[in-house]
Amino acid sequence: MLFSLNTVEGGIREDSASSAAEEPLSFDRLYELYATDVLRVAYYYLGDRQRAEDVTQDVFVKLIVTKPALVPGKEKAWLLKVALNRCRDLWRGAWFRKVVLGHPAFELFPAEDEVGRIADSAALAEAVNQLPQEFKEVVLLHYYQGYGVTEIAEMLEIAEGTVSSRLSRARSRLQKTMKGDNPE
Amino acid sequence: MKKIEQLPEATEQALFSLRADDALKHRIFEQAAASGTTGRKSGFFRPAVCLSLLSAAMIAVFVLLSGLGGTGTTVDNDIHTISAGSYRSVSPVHLGDLVDGAEEAAVEETAEEAEEDENETAGPEEEPAEEEAEGENAD
Numbered sequence: 001m002l003f004s005l006n007t008v009e010g011g012i013r014e015d016s017a018s019s020a021a022e023e024p025l026s027f028d029r030l031y032e033l034y035a036t037d038v039l040r041v042a043y044y045y046l047g048d049r050q051r052a053e054d055v056t057q058d059v060f061v062k063l064i065v066t067k068p069a070l071v072p073g074k075e076k077a078w079l080l081k082v083a084l085n086r087c088r089d090l091w092r093g094a095w096f097r098k099v100v101l102g103h104p105a106f107e108l109f110p111a112e113d114e115v116g117r118i119a120d121s122a123a124l125a126e127a128v129n130q131l132p133q134e135f136k137e138v139v140l141l142h143y144y145q146g147y148g149v150t151e152i153a154e155m156l157e158i159a160e161g162t163v164s165s166r167l168s169r170a171r172s173r174l175q176k177t178m179k180g181d182n183p184e
Numbered sequence: 185m186k187k188i189e190q191l192p193e194a195t196e197q198a199l200f201s202l203r204a205d206d207a208l209k210h211r212i213f214e215q216a217a218a219s220g221t222t223g224r225k226s227g228f229f230r231p232a233v234c235l236s237l238l239s240a241a242m243i244a245v246f247v248l249l250s251g252l253g254g255t256g257t258t259v260d261n262d263i264h265t266i267s268a269g270s271y272r273s274v275s276p277v278h279l280g281d282l283v284d285g286a287e288e289a290a291v292e293e294t295a296e297e298a299e300e301d302e303n304e305t306a307g308p309e310e311e312p313a314e315e316e317a318e319g320e321n322a323d
Contacts, residue, residue, distance in 0.1 A: 031209055035208070060209075109200060109201040120185055121198045144192055144195060
């Protein structure tokens with residue numbers, strides 16, 4: 001299954017997977033490259049594995065059904081944008097407020113041979129998960145997925161200044177959380 | 185303690201086994217296939233079904249209303265007629281019992297009854313006058 005691609009208009013960092021050839025990526029290739037990233041971002045956002053898998057499923061089903069004209073190099077950005085929108089919808093949903101907010105534990109899924117050696121990584125991951133949603137989005141896109149301020153502003157449809165401000169405040173909160181202070 | 189810049193590495197360690205696998209991919213294909221077919225169905229059939237139901241409902245309402253006000257139904261309306269000077273009302277005539285021509289007959293019958301009533305009412309007053317006339321003739 002191939003997806004039609006438009007001409008690159010510039011301004012967005014190209015993903016390494018598709019920038020060289022600029023050929024349509026098959027669904028299998030897109031899934032192989034980006035599905036795990038989408039799943040983990042959704043998991044960071046929602047803190048619930050089943051829901052994160054549902055979001056990932058919805059994103060790729062939308063990719064199949066709507067057949068969007070993906071710009072080469074922006075495939076991952078499109079997938080993450082759709083995923084974050086879906087996460088927001090779920091987060092606002094009544095089910096999520098009632099069921100998940102009562103169980104805020106962030107479960108970890110380490111490799112079996114590293115269970116005892118990931119304390120620092122676990123602390124950082126949990127601290128990111130505890131951030132408010134608007135901070136979590138920009139932190140995940142910037143520090144986890146490597147997008148710049150301009151790209152994040154375009155993906156989230158907010159001003160670049162807002163992205164910078166949120167990143168700064170998120171860093172401050174994370175530092176306090178990692179030191180054991182209550183950020184509130 | 186890890187810094188935020190090390191989030192990709194930390195995530196890889198903390199969420200190592202959280203991966204999009206073939207089972208999830210299979211579910212995606214299944215849902216895409218299902219939503220593709222149901223989407224087409226809903227897009228085409230839903231308006232048709234709605235229109236059919238609406239039409240049926242409108243026809244049912246029309247039939248019901250026209251049936252209530254129509255000529256084919258017998259309505260049990262009573263007609264009470266009271267003739268002038270009569271001391272009792274005439275027995276009611278049921279429209280539902282009327283057939284062709286019976287209505288006129290019923291009206292005539294009612295008029296005759298009314299005349300009889302008048303005669304009965306006026307009868308006792310006329311007798312003394314007749315007696316007086318007979319007396320005058322005898323004289």
